[in-house]
Every structure is written in structure tokens, then in C-alpha cells.
Amino acid sequence: MRLILFGPPGAGKGTQASALVDRYGIVHISTGDIFRENVGNETELGRTAKQYMDAGDLVPDEVVIAMVDDRLRQDDARQGFLLDGFPRTVAQVEALDEIVAAQGHTLDAVIRLIVDDDELVARLLQRARDQGRSDDTREVIANRLVNYRAETEPAVAAYRERGILRDVDGEGDVTDVRERVLAAVSEAEDS
Ligand code: AMP
Numbered sequence: 001m002r003l004i005l006f007g008p009p010g011a012g013k014g015t016q017a018s019a020l021v022d023r024y025g026i027v028h029i030s031t032g033d034i035f036r037e038n039v040g041n042e043t044e045l046g047r048t049a050k051q052y053m054d055a056g057d058l059v060p061d062e063v064v065i066a067m068v069d070d071r072l073r074q075d076d077a078r079q080g081f082l083l084d085g086f087p088r089t090v091a092q093v094e095a096l097d098e099i100v101a102a103q104g105h106t107l108d109a110v111i112r113l114i115v116d117d118d119e120l121v122a123r124l125l126q127r128a129r130d131q132g133r134s135d136d137t138r139e140v141i142a143n144r145l146v147n148y149r150a151e152t153e154p155a156v157a158a159y160r161e162r163g164i165l166r167d168v169d170g171e172g173d174v175t176d177v178r179e180r181v182l183a184a185v186s187e188a189e190d191s
Pocket of ligand 1: 009031032033035052053054056057058059060064084085086087088092135144
């Protein structure tokens with residue numbers, strides 16, 4: 001199973017990703033988590049990424065693509081994966097197409113969580129209070145949402161045109177959202 005989970009910051013991608021990887025026994029690849037780990041370990045990649053992350057900007061395509069290419073070549077990703085936070089630009093969509101095709105596979109489903117902007121900001125500010133993520137300030141949140149609309153929505157549109165995008169209502173109770181996400185993937189699997 002090869003899945004992509006889309007949604008603006010605060011849509012609940014991380015939470016729903018856990019349900020999907022448990023159900024399908026695949027690896028969860030979150031580019032944001034990989035960057036945060038590298039920032040924490042003060043690696044060269046972390047130093048590069050941090051300046052963009054702190055401003056709510058996207059890390060340059062070539063950096064992210066090389067990182068994902070490397071991650072998808074690892075053994076545990078051979079049987080399937082869930083990508084969370086990647087691709088985020090049209091160039092990343094194209095790069096992923098090449099990586100997946102080179103491995104002789106196709107994507108099984110692309111899910112997008114839909115959440116209203118006011119709700120997103122409220123959730124992100126709450127997360128800032130709970131987890132203290134440095135990019136969850138009001139100003140940086142606004143920029144991340146702008147970048148999502150400008151860069152990531154065209155990437156989502158590429159999958160919509162291919163007919164493999166499924167929109168899921170990401171508002172309301174977390175367990176209800178989970179049921180909707182699992183149902184959407186299972187429908188994609190059957191189609
Ligand atoms: P996330 O945890 O997915 O919200 O990602 C946190 C931050 O990491 C983003 O605001 C970006 O700065 C960076 N990032 C994560 N994934 C990508 C990506 N696919 N392309 C560019 N930047 C990314």
C-alpha cells in the first residue's frame with residue numbers, strides 16, 4: 001500500500017497517519033518529523049532546514065526530494081509507505097512519480113483532510129501551548145497556510161486530475177475522522 005496524506009497544517013495528518021500505518025502495516029514517513037529530528041541532532045540537513053521551518057517557508061525542493069528519495073530506498077519502505085507532508089509542490093509530485101515508477105509501483109490512494117481555516121488556526125495555537133513547537137506562532141502559522149494554498153494546492157490538483165484524490169472531512173471527533181479516512185482508503189483499494 002502506497003499512500004499520501006494531504007492537509008493544511010493543523011488538519012490532523014499526524015494523528016490520522018498513525019491509524020493508517022497501524023491498519024496497513026506500512027511505514028509512516030513524515031518529512032516534517034525527519035526535519036525536526038535533524039534539527040534536534042544539529043545535523044547539516046537540520047541546520048539547512050531550520051531557517052525555512054522557523055519562518056514557515058518550504059524547504060527547497062532539491063533538499064526535500066533527495067531526502068525522500070533516500071528514505072524510500074530503505075528496506076522498510078519497500079512493502080509500502082504513507083507519506084505525510086510530502087509532496088508539497090508540483091516539482092515534488094513529479095519527483096515522487098519518478099521514484100515510485102523506478103521501483104515498479106504506483107500510488108494506491110491520495111487522501112486530503114479538509115478543515116476550515118479558523119479551526120486550523122485554533123488547533124495550531126492549542127498545539128503551540130501543548131507541545132511548544134517553534135513554528136506554531138500566529139505569524140508563522142499564517143505564512144504556512146499561505147504557502148499551503150500557493151504551493152501545495154496545485155500539487156493536490158495534480159492528483160485530482162488523475163482521479164485518485166479523495167477528500168475527507170477532517171472536522172469533528174478524531175475517531176469519526178479516522179473512520180472516514182480508513183473508509184476512503186478502503187474504497188480506493190477496491191476501485
Ligand atoms: P510539517 O510537520 O509537515 O508541518 O512540516 C514542518 C515544516 O517542515 C514545514 O513548515 C516546512 O518548513 C518543512 N517541510 C516539511 N515537509 C516539507 C516538504 N515536503 N517540502 C518543503 N518543506 C517541508
